Amino acid sequence: MSGYIxxxxxxxxxxxxxxxxTSRLGACVKATAVQGVALALLPVLRFLETPAASExxxxxxxxSGALLFKAILVPWLLFRAMRDxxxxxxxxxxxxxxxxxxxxxxLVGVSFWLASLLALPGVGRSSLxxxxxxxxxxxxxxxxxxxxxxxxxxxxxxxxxxxxxxxxQSVAAEMPFLVExxxxxxxxxxxxxxxxxxxxxxxxxxHIDVDQLNLLKG
Amino acid sequence: MTVDAGVxxxxxxxxxxxxxxxxxxxxxxxxxxxxxxxxxxxxxxASAVLGAAVFWGRPLHAAGxxxxxxxxxxxxxxxxxxVYLSSSVFATRYFAREAPLSRAGARRFGALWLxxxxxxxxxxxxxxxxxxxxxxxxxxxxxxxxxxxxxSKQSLEATWKYLVICSxxxxxxxxGILLVGAxxxxxxxxxxxxxxWTRLRExxxxxxxxPLKIAFLFLLxxxxxxxxxxxxxxxxxxxxxxxxxxxxxxxxxxxxNTALYCLMRYIPVVEAATGHQGFxxxxxxxxxxxxxxxxxxxxxxxHDVKRLLAYHSVEHLGIITLxxxxxxxxxxxxxxxTLNHSVCKSLGFFCAGRLGQMxxxxxxxxxxxxxxxxxxxxxxxxxxxxxxxxxxxxxxxMSELQIVKAAADSHRIAALVVFLLAxxxxxxxxxxxxxxxxxxxxxxxxxxxxxxxxxxxLVLVPLALLLLLGLWMPPPLRDVFEQAARVIGxxx
Numbered sequence: 001m002s003g004y005i006x007x008x009x010x011x012x013x014x015x016x017x018x019x020x021x022t023s024r025l026g027a028c029v030k031a032t033a034v035q036g037v038a039l040a041l042l043p044v045l046r047f048l049e050t051p052a053a054s055e056x057x058x059x060x061x062x063x064s065g066a067l068l069f070k071a072i073l074v075p076w077l078l079f080r081a082m083r084d085x086x087x088x089x090x091x092x093x094x095x096x097x098x099x100x101x102x103x104x105x106x107l108v109g110v111s112f113w114l115a116s117l118l119a120l121p122g123v124g125r126s127s128l129x130x131x132x133x134x135x136x137x138x139x140x141x142x143x144x145x146x147x148x149x150x151x152x153x154x155x156x157x158x159x160x161x162x163x164x165x166x167x168x169q170s171v172a173a174e175m176p177f178l179v180e181x182x183x184x185x186x187x188x189x190x191x192x193x194x195x196x197x198x199x200x201x202x203x204x205x206x207h208i209d210v211d212q213l214n215l216l217k218g
Numbered sequence: 219m220t221v222d223a224g225v226x227x228x229x230x231x232x233x234x235x236x237x238x239x240x241x242x243x244x245x246x247x248x249x250x251x252x253x254x255x256x257x258x259x260x261x262x263x264a265s266a267v268l269g270a271a272v273f274w275g276r277p278l279h280a281a282g283x284x285x286x287x288x289x290x291x292x293x294x295x296x297x298x299x300x301v302y303l304s305s306s307v308f309a310t311r312y313f314a315r316e317a318p319l320s321r322a323g324a325r326r327f328g329a330l331w332l333x334x335x336x337x338x339x340x341x342x343x344x345x346x347x348x349x350x351x352x353x354x355x356x357x358x359x360x361x362x363x364x365x366x367x368x369x370s371k372q373s374l375e376a377t378w379k380y381l382v383i384c385s386x387x388x389x390x391x392x393x394g395i396l397l398v399g400a401x402x403x404x405x406x407x408x409x410x411x412x413x414x415w416t417r418l419r420e421x422x423x424x425x426x427x428x429p430l431k432i433a434f435l436f437l438l439x440x441x442x443x444x445x446x447x448x449x450x451x452x453x454x455x456x457x458x459x460x461x462x463x464x465x466x467x468x469x470x471x472x473x474x475n476t477a478l479y480c481l482m483r484y485i486p487v488v489e490a491a492t493g494h495q496g497f498x499x500x501x502x503x504x505x506x507x508x509x510x511x512x513x514x515x516x517x518x519x520x521h522d523v524k525r526l527l528a529y530h531s532v533e534h535l536g537i538i539t540l541x542x543x544x545x546x547x548x549x550x551x552x553x554x555x556t557l558n559h560s561v562c563k564s565l566g567f568f569c570a571g572r573l574g575q576m577x578x579x580x581x582x583x584x585x586x587x588x589x590x591x592x593x594x595x596x597x598x599x600x601x602x603x604x605x606x607x608x609x610x611x612x613x614x615x616m617s618e619l620q621i622v623k624a625a626a627d628s629h630r631i632a633a634l635v636v637f638l639l640a641x642x643x644x645x646x647x648x649x650x651x652x653x654x655x656x657x658x659x660x661x662x663x664x665x666x667x668x669x670x671x672x673x674x675x676l677v678l679v680p681l682a683l684l685l686l687l688g689l690w691m692p693p694p695l696r697d698v699f700e701q702a703a704r705v706i707g708x709x710x
């Protein structure tokens with residue numbers, strides 16, 4: 001089973017890299033949806049590997065929660081926001097896509113090194129948990145700082161959250177239920193709020209380029 | 219007695235949320251603000267009883283072990299209520315005249331105001347570290363909309379920065395909490411015990427130190443973003459300057475401290491697990507000093523009075539963090555400084571907000587003669603700025619003196635030198651700003667407004683408190699500070 005878990009984690013990693021590579025917002029949102037599906041399957045496979053009756057409820061909640069929010073609701077909200085503000089491409093990111101891909105590759109390397117430093121108790125299930133979690137988080141940061149559109153920044157934030165989720169999965173057996181729920185709640189509400197704010201920003205400024213948000217200085 | 223006081227914990231937690239819902243239903247603005255003040259008055263009274271029960275009794279528990287109140291949280295709860303009470307009264311005055319709210323706007327304000335009170339109370343009464351984090355997260359979500367209460371380009375920009383930067387910070391803090399859990403799985407095999415602070419504190423010596431160190435780094439950066447520690451402070455001056463003055467007052471007066479409180483909880487755990495080698499303390503000193511230096515540079519060349527106060531927040535939260543990093547007497551001084559800063563900073567924002575309404579600007583180059591124009595608010599702003607930079611008879615001077623003493627006693631000479639240099643630069647910069655707006659001739663366009671008794675109380679009570687604490691510390695209060703500081707570390 002751990003082969004399947006590794007495969008899923010690789011899917012997560014590849015979707016991270018695709019997010020960095022693409023400049024089309026629609027493709028970005030689709031990639032986050034794919035990542036969401038992979039993340040929803042993660043607890044299920046983990047459960048099939050070591051079935052324990054006491055964990056069943058937690059696993060169901062985590063999987064259905066991730067599927068509902070990360071794979072369906074949030075991408076849908078993002079698509080709707082995209083339609084409302086009528087933007088398709090992140091035309092001129094602060095850092096060119098080619099350079100970003102190079103950065104992202106370096107970040108993945110750094111993550112493998114970081115994870116090798118940390119001998120965490122729960123990570124023994126698959127050696128890819130730690131590196132994937134760190135890479136996803138770091139690539140999320142990269143998206144946050146390198147992109148111009150408010151919407152791509154939301155995607156960047158989502159990717160950071162997904163990295164935290166992957167890490168959470170590696171220790172989920174020991175973590176209480178409330179913590180798992182906390183991730184989803186946070187994710188959902190944050191994006192909701194961000195969507196509303198984007199809408200307001202769009203109305204007031206007639207654009208959603210964050211580099212135009214430069215009235216406040218010093 | 220314990221049973222009754224435990225019930226009060228539910229009271230202080232539920233009343234804000236119920237009041238928040240009620241605010242959405244009330245028809246008139248007047249009844250709404252009355253509800254607001256009464257609600258805060260109720261929780262403040264209950265908190266006073268809770269504080270007395272903790273300080274002259276023992277820590278309280280409720281809902282199994284999920285909620286609890288010890289000296290540290292009771293003390294922060296008291297400061298929270300103090301700041302909220304004065305800011306609520308100020309809000310009724312602030313919104314009454316110059317910035318009239320529509321009915322819908324007032325309802326939204328009331329609901330968000332009490333909602334953020336509830337969220338901060340949740341942070342302070344949680345024993346469960348995950349729940350504490352949920353509290354910080356909801357504080358961010360709720361207060362986001364308070365910044366953009368008056369919609370303008372600037373306030374939306376500030377809202378966006380606040381939301382993105384703080385959300386990322388909170389995600390990082392969550393990673394830290396997961397790592398704390400991972401380091402405790404061997405010592406605390408029962409999942410229900412895993413994230414309870416009291417259990418972690420008891421078995422701190424058994425935790426796995428390596429992941430715990432990384433966890434503290436994540437927590438420091440994550441929660442530090444919300445505290446406004448440099449270099450994660452960039453959202454703070456924008457949010458503080460764009461929010462309406464009562465909101466700035468609670469941001470600076472207590473919201474930053476609530477995030478710092480979360481960090482305080484981890485200090486004894488990580489220190490005990492890593493064998494008291496000062497791992498956390500060194501990191502805290504470093505971030506504290508960095509914040510002071512960055513703030514000093516920006517204070518020197520500031521023109522906007524609310525941004526000036528915001529950078530003072532970066533400075534003073536940096537000072538509190540440094541004091542925590544010094545340990546021993548420093549921890550005690552951190553508690554003392556928390557109260558002084560909260561009282562003084564909320565007063566500063568009250569005065570700056572009202573003067574800003576009268577002058578129609580927050581640009582200090584265009585607001586001379588505040589003393590002549592509005593003796594009450596002008597005096598308040600001048601004295602609060604002087605108190606903030608550590609002028610002698612006020613309490614902030616005393617707490618900073620203790621920090622200097624703590625640094626000298628523990629032979630942290632480099633920290634001491636940086637602290638004194640940054641404090642001097644702040645002194646020179648802010649002294650110039652304070653005097654330039656106090657004297658001179660007020661512009662003709664500025665409209666004077668008569669001050670009422672409430673206004674006088676809002677200015678004079680905090681000033682009297684700062685003066686009193688600067689001259690004499692009542693023994694019961696010293697006892698409160700000591701008890702709170704002992705939760706974090708040993709106090710000589």
